[in-house]
Amino acid sequence: MRKLNALYFSATSTTRKCVTTVASAINLPLASSINIADRNHIPLPDYSKDEAVIVAVPVYGGRIPSLAVDKLTQVKGNGAKAIAMVVYGNRDYDDALLELTDILKAQDFHIIAAAAFIGQHSIFPKVGTSRPDNSDMKKLSYFGKICSQLLDMEIPGSLKIKGNRPYKKYGGVPVHPEGSREKCITCGTCVELCPVAAINSEEPWKTNADTCISCGRCISVCRQGARNYKGIKYNLIGTVFTAAFTKRKEPDIIYPSKI
Numbered sequence: 028m029r030k031l032n033a034l035y036f037s038a039t040s041t042t043r044k045c046v047t048t049v050a051s052a053i054n055l056p057l058a059s060s061i062n063i064a065d066r067n068h069i070p071l072p073d074y075s076k077d078e079a080v081i082v083a084v085p086v087y088g089g090r091i092p093s094l095a096v097d098k099l100t101q102v103k104g105n106g107a108k109a110i111a112m113v114v115y116g117n118r119d120y121d122d123a124l125l126e127l128t129d130i131l132k133a134q135d136f137h138i139i140a141a142a143a144f145i146g147q148h149s150i151f152p153k154v155g156t157s158r159p160d161n162s163d164m165k166k167l168s169y170f171g172k173i174c175s176q177l178l179d180m181e182i183p184g185s186l187k188i189k190g191n192r193p194y195k196k197y198g199g200v201p202v203h204p205e206g207s208r209e210k211c212i213t214c215g216t217c218v219e220l221c222p223v224a225a226i227n228s229e230e231p232w233k234t235n236a237d238t239c240i241s242c243g244r245c246i247s248v249c250r251q252g253a254r255n256y257k258g259i260k261y262n263l264i265g266t267v268f269t270a271a272f273t274k275r276k277e278p279d280i281i282y283p284s285k286i
């Protein structure tokens with residue numbers, strides 16, 4: 028194994044943090060790192076048999092973001108080894124890891140390990156608050172160390188991933204971030220970084236609700252704090268959601284069944 032790569036979707040940087048932590052525990056230099064949430068990311072490479080790729084996505088409605096599916100189904104693994112990871116906001120990851128591993132197999136990756144980690148919920152930040160925390164960071168590093176060893180081994184056996192086929196139907200999210208006309212300085216950062224171009228450069232305090240995927244990137248990149256979720260609907264859903272999903276979940280780590 029000569030090269031390590033990272034290929035991930037991260038709108039509010041939680042998935043990126045998990046990927047970076049795993050990558051730094053692997054005994055290989057990081058040759059490429061692509062965030063497919065960036066509209067202007069570098070072209071997706073074709074990988075080769077002597078490469079390893081950490082592929083990570085956040086969980087959206089128990090699935091993986093459709094934008095990530097569009098990109099991942101264009102990638103050629105050519106027998107590269109993959110570490111499959113999903114990051115979810117302490118509710119559940121449902122069929123997301125199964126969906127990710129199915130895609131990677133179809134794209135000719137050889138998956139050596141898989142994991143579901145927990146990050147702060149990007150819509151309801153009172154759920155999974157400040158995660159990954161110290162305990163998660165230790166588990167991420169440990170996972171990376173084990174993966175580092177697995178990359179040097181010929182591993183028989185399969186991974187038992189939870190989930191069902193057909194996958195859960197993605198229902199969408201009925202709330203979208205909005206901008207404050209008073210706070211917005213029209214700097215264009217959110218316009219540029221929105222993965223689906225749902226913010227207009229003329230009136231960046233508005234959001235195109237038909238296009239918006241509620242990923243929260245506009246909120247996290249706004250230095251003026253001018254964008255956020257608000258309104259009665261958001262507050263009501265948030266209260267119920269927070270009450271239902273505050274109980275701490277722990278990461279699931281899956282290695283091939285024969286080790």
Ligand SMILES: Cc1cc2nc3c(=O)[nH]c(=O)nc-3n(C[C@H](O)[C@H](O)[C@H](O)COP(=O)(O)O)c2cc1C
Nearest residue numbers: 038039041042085087088089116118119146148149
């Ligand atoms: C549209 C949307 C749907 C989500 N659905 C789920 C879900 O089904 N289960 C869950 O536990 N977290 C869910 N989350 C929370 C994210 O998976 C979590 O916050 C993740 O860490 C975000 O990753 P990022 O910071 O890399 O963008 C959802 C977040 C968004 C934006």
